[in-house]
Amino acid sequence: MTITYKKVNNPLTGNNNAVNKIEDGVTETVYIPFDNANTDYQVYLKWVDEGGIPEPADEETE
Amino acid sequence: MVQELLLLFLLDNDGWYYNMATIINADTSNGLKLTSDTSGEIELQSAGVTKAKVTANGLQDANGNSLRGGSFRNLIINGDMKIDQRNAGSAVTSSGYTVDRFRVQNSTDGAFSVVQDTDVPSGQGFINSLKYTVTTADTSLTTTQNTAIVQEIEGVNTTHLELGTANAKTFTISFWVKSSLTGTFGGALRNQGNTRGYVYTYNVNSANTWEKKTITIAGDTSGTWNTSTSIGIAVVFALGCGPDLSDTANTWYGANKISATGAVELIGTLNATWQITGVQLEVGEGASDFENLPYDVQLARCLRYFNYMSGNNIHAFHYGASNSIADVWFTVPMRANPTATYTSGSAGSSFNVQDNKKGYVFQGNQGDAYITTLKLSAEL
Numbered sequence: 001m002t003i004t005y006k007k008v009n010n011p012l013t014g015n016n017n018a019v020n021k022i023e024d025g026v027t028e029t030v031y032i033p034f035d036n037a038n039t040d041y042q043v044y045l046k047w048v049d050e051g052g053i054p055e056p057a058d059e060e061t062e
Numbered sequence: 063m064v065q066e067l068l069l070l071f072l073l074d075n076d077g078w079y080y081n082m083a084t085i086i087n088a089d090t091s092n093g094l095k096l097t098s099d100t101s102g103e104i105e106l107q108s109a110g111v112t113k114a115k116v117t118a119n120g121l122q123d124a125n126g127n128s129l130r131g132g133s134f135r136n137l138i139i140n141g142d143m144k145i146d147q148r149n150a151g152s153a154v155t156s157s158g159y160t161v162d163r164f165r166v167q168n169s170t171d172g173a174f175s176v177v178q179d180t181d182v183p184s185g186q187g188f189i190n191s192l193k194y195t196v197t198t199a200d201t202s203l204t205t206t207q208n209t210a211i212v213q214e215i216e217g218v219n220t221t222h223l224e225l226g227t228a229n230a231k232t233f234t235i236s237f238w239v240k241s242s243l244t245g246t247f248g249g250a251l252r253n254q255g256n257t258r259g260y261v262y263t264y265n266v267n268s269a270n271t272w273e274k275k276t277i278t279i280a281g282d283t284s285g286t287w288n289t290s291t292s293i294g295i296a297v298v299f300a301l302g303c304g305p306d307l308s309d310t311a312n313t314w315y316g317a318n319k320i321s322a323t324g325a326v327e328l329i330g331t332l333n334a335t336w337q338i339t340g341v342q343l344e345v346g347e348g349a350s351d352f353e354n355l356p357y358d359v360q361l362a363r364c365l366r367y368f369n370y371m372s373g374n375n376i377h378a379f380h381y382g383a384s385n386s387i388a389d390v391w392f393t394v395p396m397r398a399n400p401t402a403t404y405t406s407g408s409a410g411s412s413f414n415v416q417d418n419k420k421g422y423v424f425q426g427n428q429g430d431a432y433i434t435t436l437k438l439s440a441e442l
Binding site for chain 2: 008010011012018027028029030031032033035037038039040041
């Protein structure tokens with residue numbers, strides 16, 4: 001099972017405040033907010049510490 | 063100061079004096095006292111039938127259950143396994159949450175199925191249990207391998223245990239269990255980070271028979287125990303583990319332990335089953351009856367950690383010149399800003415979490431913006 005992440009920007013402010021988790025076979029969007037108390041965010045931080053690089057956020061199209 | 067001491071002798075029906083071996087004692091500081099004989103018990107009877115007892119473990123009913131009162135004394139949420147938001151009775155076959163607040167973990171080479179079940183101990187008022195069935199056995203567990211059912215309790219709900227201090231409270235875990243295997247099973251209590259662990263055991267005496275187990279544990283006076291919104295204490299029911307994770311029972315360790323040496327390893331037997339319900343953790347010696355909370359209250363407690371918000375569409379409406387947006391207030395404030403799992407109903411529709419109370423559906427145009435499902439998780 002491969003897990004990667006993609007940055008998500010706040011659509012109202014443009015600030016990067018979350019990531020989407022991308023996992024084989026999972027079609028739903030998994031949105032992980034940047035909150036130290038969120039255990040999924042803790043897993044993401046560990047993934048980054050181990051060398052993981054998230055995909056950049058989508059460009060604002062407006 | 064003792065003001066009066068009276069040793070009672072009464073006549074029985076045959077006219078013999080007999081010693082009640084009970085002292086009625088009055089003093090200026092305690093008022094009236096009844097003191098038992100060396101049996102250590104005082105029984106309260108009505109029409110010759112015992113209704114309550116004073117014992118070394120406090121007030122008990124005739125069956126030995128603690129008469130400890132107080133609402134919300136059970137630190138376990140969903141201990142009667144009624145609420146199953148994620149799976150609605152469907153089986154779980156990989157590590158993750160089963161019924162609400164209970165998760166299964168597995169790092170063995172075996173496989174399992176965990177499901178909310180309707181088989182319950184008779185006459186106890188339960189309607190659900192949690193059933194673990196081994197579907198592929200692993201008979202040779204190695205270092206770090208384990209499988210278990212776990213509930214992690216939030217630190218803000220365990221402050222009164224005063225763990226890690228000289229004032230640590232004694233507490234009691236009770237539950238009903240049924241297994242196809244007999245023998246000594248193991249489990250543990252652990253802190254966040256697994257740097258402190260207490261190993262306990264219980265015996266399953268008869269196969270495929272519901273049995274109630276009660277385990278009283280002196281609180282840990284050492285180590286670091288969280289009292290925040292992270293893990294306060296984790297309750298582990300081990301069903302198999304490698305040798306590094308087991309040790310002698312009834313002791314606190316400064317290490318990661320989840321079971322007792324020589325305990326039954328359920329995962330080693332194909333088709334073996336283990337079921338549990340009525341899980342309660344409360345302060346004090348001895349177990350009181352399972353605390354039945356109203357369903358809505360129990361559900362609200364579960365929603366703090368997981369909320370299946372909707373299986374229906376959530377639409378956004380035009381906002382400003384070029385956006386569509388809809389606020390979504392969470393049913394209860396969640397433990398942390400939750401992970402949101404959703405499906406976009408229209409291109410570009412997204413869900414965004416603002417904080418632990420609110421999120422919003424957003425689309426960067428004025429089209430029909432909506433998402434079709436929304437699951438929020440702020441588990442420990």
